[in-house]
Amino acid sequence: MEFDPLDKGEARLEQPLFTEAEAAALARATVNLFAHWRISDAEARIILGGISEKSWDLLKGGGTSATEQDTQMRMSILMGIHAGLRYLFVDTSRGYDWVKKPNTNFDGLSALDIMKRGDLADLLAVREYLNAERGV
Numbered sequence: 001m002e003f004d005p006l007d008k009g010e011a012r013l014e015q016p017l018f019t020e021a022e023a024a025a026l027a028r029a030t031v032n033l034f035a036h037w038r039i040s041d042a043e044a045r046i047i048l049g050g051i052s053e054k055s056w057d058l059l060k061g062g063g064t065s066a067t068e069q070d071t072q073m074r075m076s077i078l079m080g081i082h083a084g085l086r087y088l089f090v091d092t093s094r095g096y097d098w099v100k101k102p103n104t105n106f107d108g109l110s111a112l113d114i115m116k117r118g119d120l121a122d123l124l125a126v127r128e129y130l131n132a133e134r135g136v
Helices: 020-037 041-047 053-060 069-088 092-098 111-115 120-134
Strands: none
Touching (some): 020 041, 020 069, 020 092, 041 053, 069 092, 069 120, 111 120
16 A cells, blocks of 8 residues: 655644734733743743744834744743643742742753743643643
8 A cells, every 4th residue: 555645845824823913912921921930031032932032122022023923822822821820829929939949740840940941842841730730
């Protein structure tokens, strides 16, 4: 039995993940979240997929036109992480602090350490952990 060869072209979504207004709101929320987490610009850029300083500066300034789908996806996952922390911690400052605290479930690393690895799967791992803690 022979199979037809797979098309190795890139898969592309026909529509963007978010509208321009949604992407702008997502960027503002991400910048605010990172401020609450008290992380550096370099850490933020790694978490967002290794974006350039220029791209990060644009996001901080409210610009989104150069935001790639990967970055938007990462910001969306970060909002899920934030939502999970808000659900688990009534005191929001405890949730913000949790991100930097060592966690035995992450082999003694913090959630931030995991996210700073830079891989999309690492962001998902933190979100999935929080979802499991919430019973979702």
